[in-house]
Amino acid sequence: MSFFGFGQSVEVEILLNDAESRKRAEHKTEDGKKEKYFLFYDGETVSGKVSLALKNPNKRLEHQGIKIEFIGQIALPLMYCLLRCCPEVLEQVTLGSYWAAGFLCMERKSVWKELYYDRGNHHEFVSLVKDLARPGEISQSQAFDFEFTHVEKPYESYTGQNVKLRYFLRATISRRLNDVVKEMDIVVHTLSTYPELNSSIKMEVGIEDCLHIEFEYNKSKYHLKDVIVGKIYFLLVRIKIKHMEIDIIKRETTGTGPNVYHENDTIAKYEIMDGAPVRGESIPIRLFLAGYELTPTMRDINKKFSVRYYLNLVLIDEEERRYFKQQEVVLWRKGDIVRKSMSHQAAIASQRFEGTTSLGEVRTPSQLSDNSSRQ
Numbered sequence: 001m002s003f004f005g006f007g008q009s010v011e012v013e014i015l016l017n018d019a020e021s022r023k024r025a026e027h028k029t030e031d032g033k034k035e036k037y038f039l040f041y042d043g044e045t046v047s048g049k050v051s052l053a054l055k056n057p058n059k060r061l062e063h064q065g066i067k068i069e070f071i072g073q074i075a076l077p078l079m080y081c082l083l084r085c086c087p088e089v090l091e092q093v094t095l096g097s098y099w100a101a102g103f104l105c106m107e108r109k110s111v112w113k114e115l116y117y118d119r120g121n122h123h124e125f126v127s128l129v130k131d132l133a134r135p136g137e138i139s140q141s142q143a144f145d146f147e148f149t150h151v152e153k154p155y156e157s158y159t160g161q162n163v164k165l166r167y168f169l170r171a172t173i174s175r176r177l178n179d180v181v182k183e184m185d186i187v188v189h190t191l192s193t194y195p196e197l198n199s200s201i202k203m204e205v206g207i208e209d210c211l212h213i214e215f216e217y218n219k220s221k222y223h224l225k226d227v228i229v230g231k232i233y234f235l236l237v238r239i240k241i242k243h244m245e246i247d248i249i250k251r252e253t254t255g256t257g258p259n260v261y262h263e264n265d266t267i268a269k270y271e272i273m274d275g276a277p278v279r280g281e282s283i284p285i286r287l288f289l290a291g292y293e294l295t296p297t298m299r300d301i302n303k304k305f306s307v308r309y310y311l312n313l314v315l316i317d318e319e320e321r322r323y324f325k326q327q328e329v330v331l332w333r334k335g336d337i338v339r340k341s342m343s344h345q346a347a348i349a350s351q352r353f354e355g356t357t358s359l360g361e362v363r364t365p366s367q368l369s370d371n372s373s374r375q
Helices: 078-085 095-105 111-115 344-349
Strands: 010-016 024-028 034-041 046-054 061-063 066-075 122-133 136-138 142-148 164-173 180-189 201-207 211-217 221-223 227-237 241-254 261-274 282-288 298-301 305-317 322-332
Touching (some): 010 164, 010 180, 066 142, 201 227, 211 305, 211 322, 241 282, 261 282
Antiparallel strands (some): 024 034, 046 142, 061 136, 066 122, 164 180, 201 211, 227 282, 241 261, 298 305, 305 322
């Protein structure tokens, strides 16, 4: 890279020492596509080389220092912040002036100030720096070794509707006019073991003198490749029900205090009944989670966002009225057998389990919500 074509140009590449043997994992990008990245766990060392290739062998590269950083970052899209805090401002600006509109919004008490004011548009919860070279000149292509030992990676990589949590390496060649920067993203998975307490979910719900059902799920916590097994019992049926399904709903919560915003996303719809049930009938449930794009439950991540999952039982009668009941479940990532090559810190991390907060008391019989939405 050079300024107006003058001076030395250089290509920067970040290479990991164990790139050939390290596992890769698919991860969704901001545009919805899936790409593969190197997979790391909490406590693992990140090491490699920063390679500098000079394009003009007869010219030297002057610099003010070379460094590499390991960064964990939480960021929100600019469009989301504008839509949440200042929709009227957004309507008055053109595509080329969203940033200007954003700064107009910063004076307001909004999600923008919570998550965007900190260093522009992101919050860094991990920031490590290694200096590779002091200010000087480089006359030939060369590589610099780096190592971040036993790096803490407390949260799982996540790309959602309104928030993104990412880890990346960033190499920087400082120059007078323009820095040369190269970034490389990695993916982090948080591992867990089977929770010690994993009680079943059993509830009775209904509408007085019209409908009385009992549903039961075998567990309250499921790993991402698990199977949800349950049953639904019809104790009283005086409504002409024609359809029943279970939805998996992901709820993404961003912001704090009065600026909390919830984004619901239906991950899956599973039909469990088509036709009218009768009193005493039992409907089995068997839902395989492996086929869906799920993440572990994430609670109050760095006081910025949360991701929770719910099983939503939906009944539709012949008049197209919908009755539903939601129940939160905890999802967690099952740790593989710890390999010999995995660091000791990563082995410890694989035995952690977070998110054992109670799902709440089992409720007494209550009415199903009826939004009376006629289609």
